[in-house]
Amino acid sequence: MYAIGLGENKEEVLKAYEKLKEEGIEVELIENPKLLIDKLIDGEIGGAVRGSLPSSKVIPYLRENVGKFYRASILKNPFTKGIFLLSPVGIDDISEDKNERINDKIKIIEFASNFLKNHNLEPRVAVLSGGRLGDLGRNKEVDETIYEAEEIVKHFRGKIDIIHEGILIEEYLKEGYNIIVAIDGVTGNIIFRCLGLVCKIPGYGAVILSDKNINFIDTSRNANWERYYNAVKFLAGGEFE
Structure with missing residues (x-):
């Protein structure tokens, strides 16, 4: 199970969600920034994509939990x-x-x-x-x-x-x-x-560069659906297509 943050630009995130669902990849949509990170840290999901949630809400909270990263x-x-x-x-x-x-x-x-x-x-x-x-x-x-x-x-x-x-x-x-x-x-x-x-x-x-293994990908809230789709596909398979 993977998760994508759902904030502004909902339409593009939903397009990615539907495409992933068609391919049998389980994805949860999460609107609460802290819940997205909590589920990732607690191991309830295999990886998380920021999706269209605001960076100012997600990234500082992620840093609180995992420390410094790039x-x-x-x-x-x-x-x-x-x-x-x-x-x-x-x-x-x-x-x-x-x-x-x-x-x-x-x-x-x-x-x-x-x-x-x-x-x-x-x-x-x-x-x-x-x-x-x-x-x-x-x-x-x-x-x-x-x-x-x-x-x-x-x-x-x-x-x-x-x-x-x-x-x-x-x-x-x-x-x-x-x-x-x-x-x-x-x-x-x-x-x-x-x-x-x-x-x-x-x-x-954007992948997280750190001394910890963090399955999180940062994405712009202005991205098109393909970036959200590609991010989850990478988390799911670890390969570049």
């Missing part, structure tokens, strides 16, 4: 047709403090790499910054993102396949990098909305 959106790469992880995508996923933010991104890369390995995919990491490398010196804030990205790459150099070539997300995807590390949660959220909600690139929602 979110990584799973999206189809439009160039390679494989999948890639985009993280962070939550506005409160990583710290505003520089040193803590770097540590958060290091943990994201470690957790995301393990996630891909568990699905028989070799992690290839691309770290985003705010401009091309040749833009260094033009803008102080952009410079800081470049220095930060270089520090992260230095931490992993020789251990994993990791690259930083500035803001060029399109080149990273063309080259098949499957972990894209955004500058921060706001930037990641905007990238997801542009790719997933505007350009309609298929996806599975």
Whole structure:
């Protein structure tokens, strides 16, 4: 049994629910954010999808129960047709403090790499910054993102396949990098909305990256039915289609 949160955008959630029911997958619709998480934590359901419930009600309560975690959106790469992880995508996923933010991104890369390995995919990491490398010196804030990205790459150099070539997300995807590390949660959220909600690139929602095994997928309340459907199918089968 799985559960989907039912808030705003009910019509799209119900479409996913009906499609899953046709395929024999048992799904419960839950309108109370706390009940959704309680049932997940208590083991009453095998996995939960946020559905169209508000993030501000679900995510803080989930953190109260399981501790710190990060979110990584799973999206189809439009160039390679494989999948890639985009993280962070939550506005409160990583710290505003520089040193803590770097540590958060290091943990994201470690957790995301393990996630891909568990699905028989070799992690290839691309770290985003705010401009091309040749833009260094033009803008102080952009410079800081470049220095930060270089520090992260230095931490992993020789251990994993990791690259930083500035803001060029399109080149990273063309080259098949499957972990894209955004500058921060706001930037990641905007990238997801542009790719997933505007350009309609298929996806599975955002998985939880943590040292705990949490069968929860975060989804936008503005998503179409296919994202809710894909999220439950992934929880049920653990495979990408």
